[in-house]
Amino acid sequence: MSQEKLALLPITLESDPDEALLYLYFCVRYYDEQIFKVILTRTHYLTGSTPEIEKMMRDPRIFSRLTDESSFDKYTLNQVSFETAIDKDYMDIAFHFIENGLV
Numbered sequence: 001m002s003q004e005k006l007a008l009l010p011i012t013l014e015s016d017p018d019e020a021l022l023y024l025y026f027c028v029r030y031y032d033e034q035i036f037k038v039i040l041t042r043t044h045y046l047t048g049s050t051p052e053i054e055k056m057m058r059d060p061r062i063f064s065r066l067t068d069e070s071s072f073d074k075y076t077l078n079q080v081s082f083e084t085a086i087d088k089d090y091m092d093i094a095f096h097f098i099e100n101g102l103v
Contacts (some may be wrong), residue, residue: 005035014042017049018084024057025081028066028074036063039092053080078102 011047013020020043027036040046045057054072056062065073085093097103 006038013039017043018088019044021049021084022081025077028077031067033063065090
């Protein structure tokens with residue numbers, strides 16, 4: 001695993017499950033399972049997020065299910081990530097979802 005990638009993760013990741021969710025989305029998008037697992041570990045499986053997301057992230061097969069284009073979990077992750085981007089006023093990320101037809 002690249003130490004450079006780990007160094008790019010913000011130190012506030014553990015205290016902001018919404019921010020962590022967006023990082024997880026991009027890990028799934030770019031098939032980076034190692035960083036995905038690091039983020040889940042650091043955030044204690046997104047403790048503090050919605051119960052639906054917490055339960056979904058505790059599944060040991062979640063990464064493979066999220067990378068399956070026909071998965072309902074992937075649709076859920078896209079939807080919640082889009083809503084998070086809107087709530088946090090990250091319009092460039094929200095536009096990414098719209099532009100790519102993910103929501």
